[in-house]
Amino acid sequence: xxxxxxxxxxxxxxxxxxxxxxxxxxxxxxxxxxxxxxxxxxxxxxxxxxxxxxxxxxxxxxxxxxxxxxxxxxxxxxxxxxxxxxxxxxxxxxxxxxxxxxxxxxxxxxxxxxxxxxxxxxxxxxxxxxxxxxxxxxxxxxxxxxxxxxxxxxxxxxxxxxxxxxxxxxxxxxxxxxxxxxxxxxxxxxxxxxxxxxxxxxxxxxxxxxxxxxxxxxxxxxxxxxxxxxxxxxxxxxxxxxxxxxxxxxxxxxxxxxx
Amino acid sequence: xxxxxxxxxxxxxxxxxxxxxxxxxxxxxxxxxxxxxxxxxxxxxxxxxxxxxxxxxxxxxxxxxxxxxxxxxxxxxxxxxxxxxxxxxxxxxxxxxxxxxxxxxxxxxxxxxxxxxxxxxxxxxxxxxxxxxxxxxxxxxxxxxxxxxxxxxxxxxxxxxxxxxxxxxxxxxxxxxxxxxxxxxxxxxxxxxxxxxxxxxxxxxxxxxxxxxxxxxxxxxxxxxxxxxxxxxxxxxxxxxxxx
Numbered sequence: 274x275x276x277x278x279x280x281x282x283x284x285x286x287x288x289x290x291x292x293x294x295x296x297x298x299x300x301x302x303x304x305x306x307x308x309x310x311x312x313x314x315x316x317x318x319x320x321x322x323x324x325x326x327x328x329x330x331x332x333x334x335x336x337x338x339x340x341x342x343x344x345x346x347x348x349x350x351x352x353x354x355x356x357x358x359x360x361x362x363x364x365x366x367x368x369x370x371x372x373x374x375x376x377x378x379x380x381x382x383x384x385x386x387x388x389x390x391x392x393x394x395x396x397x398x399x400x401x402x403x404x405x406x407x408x409x410x411x412x413x414x415x416x417x418x419x420x421x422x423x424x425x426x427x428x429x430x431x432x433x434x435x436x437x438x439x440x441x442x443x444x445x446x447x448x449x450x451x452x453x454x455x456x457x458x459x460x461x462x463x464x465x466x467x468x469x470x471x472x473x474x475x476x477x478x479x480x481x482x483x484x485x486x487x488x489x490x491x492x493x494x495x496x497x498x499x500x501x502x503x504x505x506x507x508x509x510x511x512x513x514x515x516x517x518x519x520x521x522x523x524x525x526x527x528x529x530x531x532x
Numbered sequence: 533x534x535x536x537x538x539x540x541x542x543x544x545x546x547x548x549x550x551x552x553x554x555x556x557x558x559x560x561x562x563x564x565x566x567x568x569x570x571x572x573x574x575x576x577x578x579x580x581x582x583x584x585x586x587x588x589x590x591x592x593x594x595x596x597x598x599x600x601x602x603x604x605x606x607x608x609x610x611x612x613x614x615x616x617x618x619x620x621x622x623x624x625x626x627x628x629x630x631x632x633x634x635x636x637x638x639x640x641x642x643x644x645x646x647x648x649x650x651x652x653x654x655x656x657x658x659x660x661x662x663x664x665x666x667x668x669x670x671x672x673x674x675x676x677x678x679x680x681x682x683x684x685x686x687x688x689x690x691x692x693x694x695x696x697x698x699x700x701x702x703x704x705x706x707x708x709x710x711x712x713x714x715x716x717x718x719x720x721x722x723x724x725x726x727x728x729x730x731x732x733x734x735x736x737x738x739x740x741x742x743x744x745x746x747x748x749x750x751x752x753x754x755x756x757x758x759x760x761x762x763x764x765x766x767x768x769x770x771x772x773x774x775x776x
Contacts, residue, residue: 425614431582432628432679433604442627446618523618523659 313493318500321493328482329501335478336467337505339395343402344463348456350403351410358411359418359444360436376408380469388474398475402466406459413455417448450524453517460509468502533596534559535715536606536683541580541590542740543573549740550576554590556717556734556743558683563709563716563753565730567723567772573741574719578685581717582608594683607684611691613672615660621671622647622656628679643678649711650674651704666697670704677714686718690725702728710754723776727768728760735775745775 295315301307302314313321322329354372358365380401387397421444429439471480479498486494518525534557543551550573558564566574579585581592583603592600599605615624622640629639647653650670660668669689676684690698706729709716720726726733727749735745750764759765 422614424610424612425616427579427584428608428610428614429627429631431584431603431606431608432631434631438631442630443616446616449618521618523661526659526661 310490310492313496317493318496321491322497322501325494325497329479329498332477332479332482333501333505336464336471336480339398339467339470339478340402340463340509342395343399343466344406344459346399347403347406347459347463348410350407351414351455351459354407354411355414355418355448356440358415359440365415372408372411375404380405380466381473384470384473387470393474393476398467398470398478401470402463405462405466409455409458409462410452411455413451413453414448417451418444420451421447449521453513453520456516457510457513460513461506464502464506464509533557534562535595536581536717537591537593538577538581539591539593541577541587541592543576543580543585543587544740551580551587552740552742554741554743558715558717560715561709561713562732563718563730564732564734565726566717566719566734566736567721567726567776568736568741569721569738569776573739574736575687577736577741578608578687578717578719581685582606584608605680606682607676607680609672609676609684609686609689611688613660613668615668615671615675617660620657620659621652621663624660625671625675625678627675643674646674646678650677650708664697665693666701669693669701673705673708677708677712681712681714684714684716686716688719688721691720691722698725705729706754723769723772724760727765727772728755733772735772747772747775 298312299315302309302312302317309317354368358368383404384397384401387400391397391400418440425443426439429443434442467478468480468483471478472484475481479502483495483498486498536556536558538554538556541551541554542549554577556564566577568574576585580587580600583592583599583601583605586601590600591598594605615621616627619627622643626636626639626643629642630636634642644656647656650673652667652670652674655663655667655671660671663671673686673689676686690701693701702725708714718729730749731753733747733749734743735747736742737744747768749768751759751762
């Protein structure tokens with residue numbers, strides 16, 4: 274119990290600030306400082322959320338499916354890229370700048386092209402998510418691989434370890450921390466990526482729902498879906514943190530020692 | 533003939549000679565120390581003996597076989613303990629066995645009996661971060677020992693420890709040496725440590741490294757605690773200091 278206390282006290286300022294913000298927002302709406310059709314009050318948003326719960330749930334499932342497939346493929350691709358670039362330094366120098374370049378192209382610009390090429394189905398969404406998620410994973414892993422301690426590598430070499438063994442026992446486990454940092458960012462990106470590509474053409478999902486309620490000027494529903502997307506992203510990030518704790522039990526030991 | 537023979541090893545980096553015709557013999561069960569100022573060619577010599585580096589000329593023979601430039605024959609422990617933070621102590625020490633393709637369960641069985649002998653019992657499932665400096669060093673030595681029981685190279689293994697832990701570790705290591713069939717070659721720049729631990733001391737000159745003198749330490753091991761304060765110890769220390 275005592276161990277959990279610091280984390281609550283750490284989060285307390287943020288919780289108070291958040292509650293204060295919602296209260297202020299409600300006050301602004303209740304006093305009629307902003308017209309209700311432009312800014313729905315938090316209570317209106319909650320009400321919209323409740324009325325639309327079935328539709329939101331159905332659409333969220335579609336978006337989550339795209340996000341998970343995209344994220345899974347993105348992580349896989351990141352693993353392959355990072356491993357290959359680490360093993361062959363020439364390839365790293367050749368590919369890395371191109372990878373950086375892909376990240377400078379705004380997703381909103383690629384998405385319509387993907388719709389043209391792949392239609393309105395699942396494929397363009399997944400492709401977009403893969404493009405946005407593989408990068409943080411690749412960079413995280415590669416950083417981890419490259420920063421492996423040369424003395425430890427020498428030690429294993431002196432024991433007769435080959436390249437693969439050095440990768441398995443030193444480079445990969447040593448890069449886990451950076452990998453999870455990258456995965457955390459990728460998890461946040463993947464929902465947003467799915468929503469953006471649904472905006473630009475699709476049959477279902479939170480992005481499609483969003484464009485519909487926007488056209489209907491239903492701002493309360495608009496806000497409800499925005500909050501839902503945030504919540505889903507946060508949930509995914511929390512899942513990544515959980516996976517991190519399960520995969521890296523030694524970090525727990527270190528944290529306990531420091532307290 | 534010794535278990536380890538270094539014959540005429542020379543090495544230079546970018547035209548700068550680091551090692552100059554090093555000849556060195558290590559006999560079975562012997563503890564030989566390389567003493568010289570920090571830096572210089574001592575670590576380079578160890579990298580050559582362990583096979584990580586190839587000398588410009590000369591040979592390294594282990595049990596009469598040429599192992600020049602072939603890693604994987606000699607146990608090598610570096611200054612830092614280099615325990616992997618993400619593996620438990622037992623998974624750290626069996627690493628050399630895993631690298632040799634021995635299954636984990638079998639490797640753990642081999643290691644298990646040695647935990648007690650190395651004074652590490654009860655630490656098997658802990659992570660290195662949970663151990664003290666001395667215990668980490670012991671674990672690193674156990675890992676080194678599990679790799680090969682023939683020849684162990686120690687590069688300033690106790691230099692990062694505080695004085696009290698260090699002297700406890702000296703006693704412990706001599707005790708281990710008495711019970712296990714290891715031959716040790718170790719580097720230090722601490723004259724007291726060299727006299728206390730070794731059978732023979734090789735003085736290494738600086739740039740380029742060359743073995744200038746070999747001194748046999750009086751009083752065969754195991755030595756009593758009083759040896760540190762004896763006339764023999766002081767005489768030996770004086771001789772070394774005058775030569776350095």
